[in-house]
Structure formats: structure tokens, C-alpha cells
Amino acid sequence: MGRLNAALQVRLAHDFKDLGLLSRALTHPSADGANYQRFEFLGDRVLGLVIADWLLRDFPQADEGELAIRYNALVRKEACAEVAERIGLGACITMGAGEEKAGGRRKPAILADACEAVIAALYTDGGLQAARRFIETEWAYLVEKSSEIPQDAKTALQEWAQARGQGVPTYTLVGRSGPDHAPEFTVEVSAGKAKPLRAQGNSKRQAEQTAARALLEALGVWPAKD
Template structure:
């Protein structure tokens, strides 16, 4: 049995009938024309359905807004990348030399997309029940952690501005650096002319979230 087959058997609990979709789910654009992108598109939707259903069942008394906060905190690229690292995805990535040298094997963008692509491949082979069992096993305690639904930093910052009669937060990209497959964005967030913070992330959204969190810490500190 190949290393890939052995790893997938451990990951999903049985040996896949066809390794090709999983190999594709692990393949970056720097390595081949057939990449993880189509499977990632599918896996993203499968993951969203499973997590939404899970939250609906688990938090029966919460309104849609609270469920949305929980949902958004669980399906981010950063969480998918975290799980990808936990299950050993990085060593199985198929990357071109330049992408590997540039650190794509540790990129949240790449790892998050690959994790969703693997979910897509597993769903295609084994169906929704098997995909649901996999996601629930891997996401595990993250769903119930924290009790109260988490407040997204950008929403919290907007609420702070409104409650203090300030202008809404404004976000601006200060710098974009790094290769295409592992970009870095530096974003500044301001409220009026006085309050400002900057942060860097692997995506515009990630950088904006980090900047909002940093500004909140300044304002509430």
C-alpha cells in the first residue's frame, strides 16, 4: 500500500476505492494543471451544509444571528488549515519546487483549500453521511467551545463605533506582498482620524479581522 493510500485509510477509516481524486485534492497549481480547486469548490459547500446542520441541532434555542456567528467562526480558512495540520496534510501536498520554497506547505490559504478539497473528494466517494461523520470527528469540540457565540472582531468594532457615536470603521490595504499562492496583506483600520491599527494576514479578510481585533484591544484597553 502506498504512503498516500495508508494515510488516507487512517484519515477516513477505510481505503479509498480510487486514489486519483485525493491526489488531485492535494495538488497545487504549481505542480500540475489539474488542481484541488474544483474539489475545493465542492468541499466548501459540503462543509458549510454539515456545520450549519450541526449548529442548528446543537443550539436549538439560538436565533439565526447567533448561529451565523458560530458558523463563520468554524468554516474559516484558518480553522480548515489548523485541522489540515492536525491530520498531516502538509507532508502529502503536491507542490512545485518554487511554491515549496516559498512556504506554500504552511500557507493557511493552501492548507485550508486542500482540506475542503479532501472533504469534497470523500463526499463524492462515500456520500453525505460519511462526510458528516468525518467533519464531526475532526471539528469535534470546536463546535461547543466557548459557550456563547463568538462575536466577530469586525462586527464588534462596528458596534463599538456605533455605541460611541463614532464613524463606521474604514479598512484599507496598505501593502500586498508574497507570491500568488502565498500572499500577505497588510491592512489598516481607522475610526475617524484618531483610532487606527494595522495587521497582516494571508488574505484580505484575515488581515481586516486581525486589524479590527487589534483596534478593539486599543480602544477597550
């Protein structure tokens, strides 16, 4: 494990003054001793701060709704797990025999938690600069991917509305036409104070996605179709 930690420190671009912090960040609750749960709490907040500041600098024209969509995509557990897998974090985690036998080193939830804990260890040992250096290196690919607003329009609309304290959008089926083998559904979407919009689709789900995208386009949050 010592060699693994040495290799990980190179990847983290930080020479720990207190290696105990890194060891704790890499200890799953199923193992004996202090584990990463409290570090996970701190790391989540440090990640959020760095990402929020990064987005404000990289997307100066984006409003708070668009920023919230991008932010949520970058700090969610799936993003942390992707980074953890890319840097080989699973091999460095100390865990109980039962958890390891159950495939714990490959579980996205565990990888994400350990990644957040490592961020906390970097912050605790080297300050915000150390944590920021790691995040800006390993999240660069994800930030580049986020230059396009996520294609799931319903999720994007929900995040936009909730970022403004407007609750969850509602979708109402207002019409169904056409034969059974080729139906057309009409759905109306409402979100906060925005004017409700209607859209059609060959399924209720498709109609909801189309309506959500239309509303995002009307709000100027989603790029309009050519």
C-alpha cells in the same frame, strides 16, 4: 506519497474506491495535472451544509444571528487550516518545487484549500455520510470551542447584522474628555433597526468594542456580564 495517502485514509476513516479523487484533492495548482481548485469549491459548500445542520441540532435555542456568528467561525479558512495542520495534510500535498521551497506545505491558505478539497473528495467518493463523518470528528474540538461566542465583539456584531441583511454597523465618536495622558472616548454604535447605544473607553478602539458588546447584550446575542 503512497504510504502518506494510506495513513491519511485511516485518519479520514474512509477507504477510497477511487484514489484518483484523493490524489486530485491533494494536488496544488503549482504541480502538473488536475489540481484541487474545483474540489475546493465543492468542499466549501459541503462543509457549510454539515456545519449548519450541526449547529441547528447542538444549539436549538440560538437565533439566526447567533448561529451565523458560530457558523462563520467554523467554516472560515483559519478553521480549515487548523484541521489540516492537525491531521498532517501538508505532508501529503503534491506541489511544484518552487512552491515547496517557499514553504507551501506550511502556508495556512494552501492547507485550508486542501482541507476543503479533501472534504469534496470524500463527498464525491463516499457521499455526504463520508464527508460528515470526517467533519464531525475533526471539527468537534472547534465546535466545543465555539460554545462561547467569540470575544471580538465588533466582529460578532458585524456578523449578526449581515446575517440579517442589515449591513455593516457604524461607529461614531461623539465625545472625548479627560487629560491627554488619560483620555476617555465615547462612541455610539448603530446596527440595523437596533436602538443605538453609547459606551466609553480609554481608546477609540476600546470604546467601539465596549459599545458593540453592549449592543449584543441588549439584543440577547451576547451573554451579559455577571
